[in-house]
Amino acid sequence: MRVILVDDEKPALEELEYILKSFGDIHIAGKYTDPVKAxxxxxxxxxxxxxxxxxxxxxDGFLLADAIMKLDDSIQIVFATAYDEYAIQAFDINAVDYIMKPFYEDRINKTIQRIRKGMGNRSNENNDNIKNAIKGHSLKKCNKLAVWLNDRIILINQCNILYCTVKDGATYIITKDNEFYVPDTLSKLEEQLECQHFFRCHRSYIINIEQIEEIIPWFNNTYNVKMFGCDEKVPVSRRHIKDFKNIFNF
Structure with a gap:
């Protein structure tokens, strides 16, 4: 069983590694204090x-878990923390995917045994619990997004986003300096964005209303918008015109 450990506190990493090494079939493939590198x-x-x-x-762990499952939703996730407040928010009291610090071998043994039973089942109950936990936590609480630039993970602030779009079936985030790939649908990305700053102006576009430089009248009573530092014009479709006008009271 290949395992990776992620914790910004090195003593906690070492404690967990020590316990897990007592299980003969577990291989620690990596341990990280930097979640982005992980x-x-x-x-x-x-x-x-x-x-x-x-x-x-x-x-944070919820954002990281979300990004991990976008890469491969068969990966088993175990949350480990010193704060039981997250257990109340995230899990049912009997969930096995949540362990408290300090770590105890008998508790981790129960977690490992249940993970073994779920290995190879991509729709297992454990990961369903994780997905519900992430949904309950609400990624909107985090103002950063994990995005891909070539083979690197970049954390970007939502305020720096100009717009989000779909091209050739893939979702991208556009900033003044770069274009980032997001392994998600535009609708799922919309759920993560701060709703008061972003507007779905078209089926293929979400714009940051704080980054609009100019609103340009177009044909058939529609509009294009020009974003700061960007030459491309973003369309506002007819079905969204009324809501768009209400935002700016015109």
Whole structure:
């Protein structure tokens, strides 16, 4: 069983590694204090299980778990944290995917046994619980998004997004300086964005209304919008015109 450990506190990593090494069939494929680096390596290392802390700077455990499952939803996720407040938010009291610090061998043994039973089942109950936990946590609470630039993971602030779009069936985020790939649908991306700053102006576009430089009248009573620092014009479709006008009171 290939396992990766992610925790911004090195002593916690070492404690968990020590316990897991007592299980003969577990191979620690990597341990990380940097969740972004962990996500980049997970793509290549292809672990079967990831133990990860929830409370981490830059990229918390819920955001990381979401990004991991977009890469491969067969990966088993185990949350590990010192704060039981997250257990109340995220899981049913009997869930096995949530362990508290400090770690105890008998508790981790139960987790490992249940993970073994779920290995190879891509729709197993454990990962359904994780997905529900992420949904309940609401990724809107995090103002950063994990995106891909070539083979690197970049964390971008939502305020720097100009617009999001779909091209050739793939979803991209456009900023003033770069174009980033997102392994998600435009509708799922919309759920993660701060609703008061972003507007679905077209089936293929979401715009950051704070980044609009100019509204340009177009044919058939529609509009194009020009974003700051961007030459491309983004269309506002007829079905969204009324809501668009209401935003700016015109």
């Amino acid at each position: 996500l980049e390596d997970i793509k290549d290392l292809k672990p079967e299980v990831v133990f990860l802390d929830i409370s981490m700077p830059e990229m």
